[in-house]
Amino acid sequence: xxxxxxxxxxxxxxxxxxxxxxxxxxxxxxxxxxxxxxxxxxxxxxxxxxxxxxxxxxxxxxxxxxxxxxxxxxxxxxxxxxxxxxxxxxxxxxxxxxxxxxxxxxxxxxxxxxxxxxxxxxxxxxxxxxxxxxxxxxxxxxxxxxxxxxxxxxxxxxxxxxxxxxxxxxxxxxxxxxxxxxxxxxxxxxxxxxxxxxxxxxxxxxxxxxxxxxxxxxxxxxxxxxxxxxxxxxxxxxxxxxxxxxxxxxxxxxxxxxxxxxxxxxxxxxxxxxxxxxxxxxxxxxxxxxxxxxxxxxxxxxxxxxxxxxxxxxxxxxxxxxxxxxxxxxxx
Amino acid sequence: xxxxxxxxxxxxxxxxxxxxxxxxxxxxxxxxxxxxxxxxxxxxxxxxxxxxxxxxxxxxxxxxxxxxxxxxxxxxxxxxxxxxxxxxxxxxxxxxxxxxxxxxxxxxxxxxxxxxxxxxxxxxxxxxxxxxxxxxxxxxxxxxxxxxxxxxxxxxxxxxxxxxxxxxxxxxxxxxxxxxxxxxxxxxxxxxxxxxxxxxxxxxxxxxxxxxxxxxxxxxxxxxxxxxxxxxxxxxxxxxxxxxxxxxxxxxxxxxxxxxxxxxxxxxxxxxxxxxxxxxxxxxxxxxxxxxxxxxxxxxxxxxxxxxxxxxxxxxxxxxxxxxxxxxxxxx
Numbered sequence: 001x002x003x004x005x006x007x008x009x010x011x012x013x014x015x016x017x018x019x020x021x022x023x024x025x026x027x028x029x030x031x032x033x034x035x036x037x038x039x040x041x042x043x044x045x046x047x048x049x050x051x052x053x054x055x056x057x058x059x060x061x062x063x064x065x066x067x068x069x070x071x072x073x074x075x076x077x078x079x080x081x082x083x084x085x086x087x088x089x090x091x092x093x094x095x096x097x098x099x100x101x102x103x104x105x106x107x108x109x110x111x112x113x114x115x116x117x118x119x120x121x122x123x124x125x126x127x128x129x130x131x132x133x134x135x136x137x138x139x140x141x142x143x144x145x146x147x148x149x150x151x152x153x154x155x156x157x158x159x160x161x162x163x164x165x166x167x168x169x170x171x172x173x174x175x176x177x178x179x180x181x182x183x184x185x186x187x188x189x190x191x192x193x194x195x196x197x198x199x200x201x202x203x204x205x206x207x208x209x210x211x212x213x214x215x216x217x218x219x220x221x222x223x224x225x226x227x228x229x230x231x232x233x234x235x236x237x238x239x240x241x242x243x244x245x246x247x248x249x250x251x252x253x254x255x256x257x258x259x260x261x262x263x264x265x266x267x268x269x270x271x272x273x274x275x276x277x278x279x280x281x282x283x284x285x286x287x288x289x290x291x292x293x294x295x296x297x298x299x300x301x302x303x304x305x306x307x308x309x310x311x312x313x314x315x316x317x318x319x320x321x322x323x324x325x326x327x328x329x330x331x332x
Numbered sequence: 333x334x335x336x337x338x339x340x341x342x343x344x345x346x347x348x349x350x351x352x353x354x355x356x357x358x359x360x361x362x363x364x365x366x367x368x369x370x371x372x373x374x375x376x377x378x379x380x381x382x383x384x385x386x387x388x389x390x391x392x393x394x395x396x397x398x399x400x401x402x403x404x405x406x407x408x409x410x411x412x413x414x415x416x417x418x419x420x421x422x423x424x425x426x427x428x429x430x431x432x433x434x435x436x437x438x439x440x441x442x443x444x445x446x447x448x449x450x451x452x453x454x455x456x457x458x459x460x461x462x463x464x465x466x467x468x469x470x471x472x473x474x475x476x477x478x479x480x481x482x483x484x485x486x487x488x489x490x491x492x493x494x495x496x497x498x499x500x501x502x503x504x505x506x507x508x509x510x511x512x513x514x515x516x517x518x519x520x521x522x523x524x525x526x527x528x529x530x531x532x533x534x535x536x537x538x539x540x541x542x543x544x545x546x547x548x549x550x551x552x553x554x555x556x557x558x559x560x561x562x563x564x565x566x567x568x569x570x571x572x573x574x575x576x577x578x579x580x581x582x583x584x585x586x587x588x589x590x591x592x593x594x595x596x597x598x599x600x601x602x603x604x605x606x607x608x609x610x611x612x613x614x615x616x617x618x619x620x621x622x623x624x625x626x627x628x629x630x631x632x633x634x635x636x637x638x639x640x641x642x643x644x645x646x647x648x649x650x651x652x653x654x655x656x657x658x659x660x661x662x663x664x
Contacts (some may be wrong), residue, residue, distance in 0.1 A: 009432070012432045022340075042641045059600075064610045113356035118383060295389065
């Protein structure tokens with residue numbers, strides 16, 4: 001490869017510009033406006049109540065980014081956009097920018113990235129109180145994004161069928177709810193801050209399992225978890241904490257299990273080299289930039305923490321095609 | 333291709349994170365610290381006065397982004413980083429984040445991208461006064477980045493050798509200075525706001541051509557340009573304006589030329605499809621997000637504006653491997 005400033009420009013400048021571009025496209029809902037059709041800039045501008053000059057620049061960028069195709073007739077959805085960004089698609093996750101590119105995160109990430117690297121972490125969003133509406137917004141935005149993972153976890157962790165499931169830091173509650181959907185006898189308890197767990201309750205009601213859904217309101221570090229669970233779910237939670245805190249949480253999970261019960265961890269897990277696969281590898285930096293002590297853990301590190309918390313050797317299941325991995329372990 | 337949320341996550345979240353990551357790396361100067369060597373996270377952390385946890389997450393991300401390679405011995409520079417980001421390299425452009433990812437731009441780009449698309453432009457940085465230190469910072473940051481383009485322009489536009497060159501919106505002045513370096517008889521005039529043109533003067537002095545360098549202080553729209561120039565340079569300027577303004581500027585360039593004189597435009601020029609090559613194609617959105625009326629022009633559009641301003645058919649020369657293109661036209 002000949003050295004070229006191209007990669008540098010892409011990463012330095014178009015990196016953040018492309019985030020803003022996709023955010024604009026989602027806010028204007030251009031993907032839904034195009035739908036199954038082919039629209040030129042003028043027609044799309046009229047439909048989205050925007051100027052054709054801005055729409056043309058936006059859509060041409062979305063073509064470069066791989067979300068649209070362009071022909072002489074106009075713009076059409078590429079496959080990723082048709083599946084994930086058209087609100088008519090059942091797999092639509094068009095709201096994820098409200099979490100992943102929330103102004104609070106953008107500000108935090110750009111506040112002092114060199115300082116975060118120096119200190120190994122940032123102040124995080126800790127200054128946002130538990131009852132801040134931001135957490136509700138995040139729970140709503142991330143629900144659809146996590147639905148495929150939740151469904152896969154319920155499939156992989158469903159033998160034997162759990163009757164009593166605890167969902168730690170439930171947020172939208174979808175991981176627990178996936179078990180309720182799959183197993184009609186299953187009772188699910190979601191634990192999270194009050195304002196957030198209300199979203200989980202709504203989602204449980206929408207799944208028709210309001211009679212089989214309970215909540216525990218509070219921080220997973222403060223409130224009692226109950227006991228006798230067949231399964232404790234720890235989805236997207238451990239990466240916020242250091243190893244000692246994670247091991248402590250896993251010990252609490254162990255104590256809350258019925259004999260033979262299991263813990264199901266869902267995480268961004270890099271390979272041992274820590275530079276692959278790309279998304280979990282980049283996620284360690286996400287934690288440095290957005291949390292005080294968070295990081296990613298390899299499967300071997302999670303196995304060691306699980307052993308310390310009196311679990312057996314885990315089963316590791318990549319939740320393909322999503323970037324997450326399921327780690328299942330039984331109490332010993 | 334199977335639909336996967338991967339591209340979406342990359343573009344939405346890791347897009348802006350990777351900008352911040354590279355900014356942190358440049359501020360901590362990790363590329364210079366690695367240099368020709370191979371350093372592990374601990375050694376690099378000590379050298380950069382940072383914690384090893386943050387440095388490991390940073391460097392693993394830089395591996396994923398293609399700037400570093402990782403082996404059991406540690407991290408080494410990949411080719412792009414060795415050429416462009418190590419301060420020991422003569423082609424180093426490690427300061428470009430100070431312009432391309434300046435806090436002012438990041439804030440502007442994320443302020444209201446959907447609104448910018450609706451209106452076809454943003455308020456831009458127009459609220460920053462001409463004598464604001466930001467323009468000096470930008471001139472300094474962008475100089476090294478533009479040096480290869482400037483050198484190529486002087487090579488391509490040097491026959492016949494120009495004796496009198498005007499550099500419009502000179503900023504760092506490097507385009508004009510490249511002519512002064514190449515042609516010992518050439519006198520160069522740089523035009524820009526006072527605080528900025530001082531940077532051009534410094535660069536001219538550093539090139540040993542202070543006796544052949546003059547300045548015109550002010551806005552290119554307000555001050556007289558003088559006359560009798562063999563060449564008028566319009567580098568990275570037209571994309572800020574609409575077609576009528578560009579044509580007006582080209583008419584002023586035409587009026588300032590000696591008989592047989594030429595204009596040399598340097599621009600981000602997309603192909604007729606406007607979705608290739610990637611960098612010039614994305615740059616139209618850059619202009620929507622960061623200027624009130626800016627955009628990119630195809631070679632055909634520039635040819636039409638040049639014809640309106642009484643220039644002949646232009647010669648179009650891509651400045652490979654940079655993303656810019658030179659357009660040369662002679663007055664008729």
